[in-house]
Amino acid sequence: MRNVVHREGAGAAGVDPQQLWLGAARTGRGRKPAFSREAITAAAVALADAEGLDAVTMRRVAAEVGAGVMSLYSYAPDKETLLELMVDHVSGELPTDGPLTGDWRADLKAIGHLQRALMLRHPWLPTALTARRTLGPHALAFLERALAALRPTRLDGAAKLEVFSQLTGFVAGHVGYEIAQSAAAEAPGRAAAEARYLAAVAADGHHPELAAALAAPGRPLTPEATFTRFLDRLIDGLDTG
Amino acid sequence: MRNVVHREGAGAAGVDPQQLWLGAARTGRGRKPAFSREAITAAAVALADAEGLDAVTMRRVAAEVGAGVMSLYSYAPDKETLLELMVDHVSGELPTDGPLTGDWRADLKAIGHLQRALMLRHPWLPTALTARRTLGPHALAFLERALAALRPTRLDGAAKLEVFSQLTGFVAGHVGYEIAQSAAAEAPGRAAAEARYLAAVAADGHHPELAAALAAPGRPLTPEATFTRFLDRLIDGLDTG
DNA sequence: ACCATTCTCGTACAGTGTACGGAAATAATG
DNA sequence: CATTATTTCCGTACACTGTACGAGAATGGT
Numbered sequence: 001m002r003n004v005v006h007r008e009g010a011g012a013a014g015v016d017p018q019q020l021w022l023g024a025a026r027t028g029r030g031r032k033p034a035f036s037r038e039a040i041t042a043a044a045v046a047l048a049d050a051e052g053l054d055a056v057t058m059r060r061v062a063a064e065v066g067a068g069v070m071s072l073y074s075y076a077p078d079k080e081t082l083l084e085l086m087v088d089h090v091s092g093e094l095p096t097d098g099p100l101t102g103d104w105r106a107d108l109k110a111i112g113h114l115q116r117a118l119m120l121r122h123p124w125l126p127t128a129l130t131a132r133r134t135l136g137p138h139a140l141a142f143l144e145r146a147l148a149a150l151r152p153t154r155l156d157g158a159a160k161l162e163v164f165s166q167l168t169g170f171v172a173g174h175v176g177y178e179i180a181q182s183a184a185a186e187a188p189g190r191a192a193a194e195a196r197y198l199a200a201v202a203a204d205g206h207h208p209e210l211a212a213a214l215a216a217p218g219r220p221l222t223p224e225a226t227f228t229r230f231l232d233r234l235i236d237g238l239d240t241g
Numbered sequence: 242m243r244n245v246v247h248r249e250g251a252g253a254a255g256v257d258p259q260q261l262w263l264g265a266a267r268t269g270r271g272r273k274p275a276f277s278r279e280a281i282t283a284a285a286v287a288l289a290d291a292e293g294l295d296a297v298t299m300r301r302v303a304a305e306v307g308a309g310v311m312s313l314y315s316y317a318p319d320k321e322t323l324l325e326l327m328v329d330h331v332s333g334e335l336p337t338d339g340p341l342t343g344d345w346r347a348d349l350k351a352i353g354h355l356q357r358a359l360m361l362r363h364p365w366l367p368t369a370l371t372a373r374r375t376l377g378p379h380a381l382a383f384l385e386r387a388l389a390a391l392r393p394t395r396l397d398g399a400a401k402l403e404v405f406s407q408l409t410g411f412v413a414g415h416v417g418y419e420i421a422q423s424a425a426a427e428a429p430g431r432a433a434a435e436a437r438y439l440a441a442v443a444a445d446g447h448h449p450e451l452a453a454a455l456a457a458p459g460r461p462l463t464p465e466a467t468f469t470r471f472l473d474r475l476i477d478g479l480d481t482g
Numbered sequence: 483a484c485c486a487t488t489c490t491c492g493t494a495c496a497g498t499g500t501a502c503g504g505a506a507a508t509a510a511t512g
Numbered sequence: 513c514a515t516t517a518t519t520t521c522c523g524t525a526c527a528c529t530g531t532a533c534g535a536g537a538a539t540g541g542t
Contacts, residue, residue, distance in 0.1 A: 018441060022438075027540090029487050030486085030540075031488045031489040031490075032489080033488085033490095034489075057528085057529070057530085058529085058531080059528090062491095067491085068491035068492075069492090070493095071491060073532095078531080079530065127371065130417065144450050147451060156457050157455055158454075158458055162462075162467065166418075166471060169415065173410040173411060174407070176371065177406065177407075180373060190255060193257045193258065193259065197258040197262070198376075200259060201381055206385075209385050209388035210381070210384065210385055212398065213402055216397050217398055218398060221399070221400075230407060233474070234471070237474030237477060239470075268509090268518080269510090270508070271508060271518040271519025272519050272521075273507075273508065273520080274519085275520075298497085298498070299498080299500080308521080310522075311501090311502095311523080314500075315521075320499065320500090
């Protein structure tokens with residue numbers, strides 16, 4: 001047999017998470033691995049941090065690690081799985097052991113800010129999270145912490161899990177938007193073109209509200225402040241069940 | 242010159258939205274187009290609806306409309322642009338002319354539900370929206386309506402635009418999650434494997450909160466109800482400035 | 483010494499987006 | 513009407529992707 005880690009299931013897409021995360025340890029038999037899942041994942045993360053998710057190709061990662069391309073497949077059954085490994089790898093940067101205040105709303109907000117900071121450090125993360133995702137050990141440790149923060153509420157289990165999932169989704173969405181905005185700001189020609197386009201549309205007479213909105217700009221808000229405001233709204237609005 | 246619609250700007254990625262959406266009309270000169278942007282876009286949308294976004298390749302779309310592959314490039318400068326055309330195409334399904342109640346929160350909630358319904362009808366939409374996006378005419382018409390709904394508030398222009406953007410992002414995030422959930426439910430082996438994995442993790446003693454959450458399931462909530470709850474929280478929490 | 487096992491990786495293949503450039507069609511111009 | 517400019521059509525080709533296959537190398541158990 002060719003790859004202990006991932007004999008596939010009954011035709012379904014994706015990899016059995018149990019095999020992936022709790023896979024059997026080496027038997028000792030056979031050739032020794034020349035690389036490690038850790039090292040490969042770290043290289044892929046470094047690549048994504050430096051050049052974006054599109055730069056993460058099997059060939060690039062292999063070159064970075066000094067392996068042959070196909071050797072990667074001994075450590076991850078396919079590229080999608082490698083992405084999941086990357087996600088869990090950076091999830092390890094999230095602190096899971098500080099004290100909780102006991103004010104679950106405050107704790108949850110802190111958790112949201114931690115997630116945002118992580119995503120800003122790894123801008124490819126919101127995109128990678130969109131894909132199918134099984135929780136790896138680091139993500140599970142962080143989930144454990146979020147559940148602990150939610151302990152004071154009387155939400156049932158399913159509701160707690162859902163709150164965490166929604167929170168993560170919200171943060172990913174917001175940060176993804178933030179990143180797109182700042183990327184646009186760094187390409188001045190592009191941003192100017194977009195502004196010109198909107199101005200042209202507003203001037204056509206069929207979009208009075210847009211024209212009014214563009215005419216009354218207001219002071220520019222920092223993304224941080226906007227994030228905090230929306231996060232607070234979301235969490236303050238949660239029912240305690 | 243080869244393609245009037247999209248002479249590119251100063252090296253920046255993407256296409257000038259003004260050229261794309263307000264491009265000059267035909268001069269009359271030259272060979273007559275055998276297809277249309279509409280038809281091509283509609284074919285791409287049908288393909289995505291039926292077989293998912295991955296099925297939308299230039300070759301497949303071309304075959305579907307009966308064109309040669311490279312002919313598509315006379316109607317859209319690249320594939321990313323075709324995706325934007327698709328997004329705006331389905332955005333045309335959003336109603337923009339019903340009466341507003343005057344209760345801006347209610348109106349905004351209705352807008353959110355419309356967006357959700359659209360995304361459920363075109364499950365690839367949340368994914369496609371994640372990418373860079375310039376507002377096409379249909380999206381602009383809908384934005385116009387959202388701004389009208391926000392008229393009773395005293396938010397400044399930038400804040401209104403931001404609320405719309407955040408609302409769209411939130412809905413996309415939620416529906417994307419909804420779709421992933423239901424897709425997992427339809428692959429029973431996969432879902433069972435995931436449940437087994439979580440159970441195994443909960444049983445390891447290091448995740449007491451997770452174990453507790455899984456033990457106290459609560460009745461399953463419909464996605465619709467969950468969406469409504471989160472949407473209400475978000476909108477009820479908005480400051481009127 | 484043999485063998486089962488495990489890992490390494492060169493080669494190959496199907497599939498992708500799209501650059502290039504010739505052929506065909508059309509309208510304006512002489 | 514002939515010419516020419518313009519626009520569209522599309523076959524071919526290329527670089528690049530993920531990954532299936534399978535031969536060879538390394539290891540530990542017997």
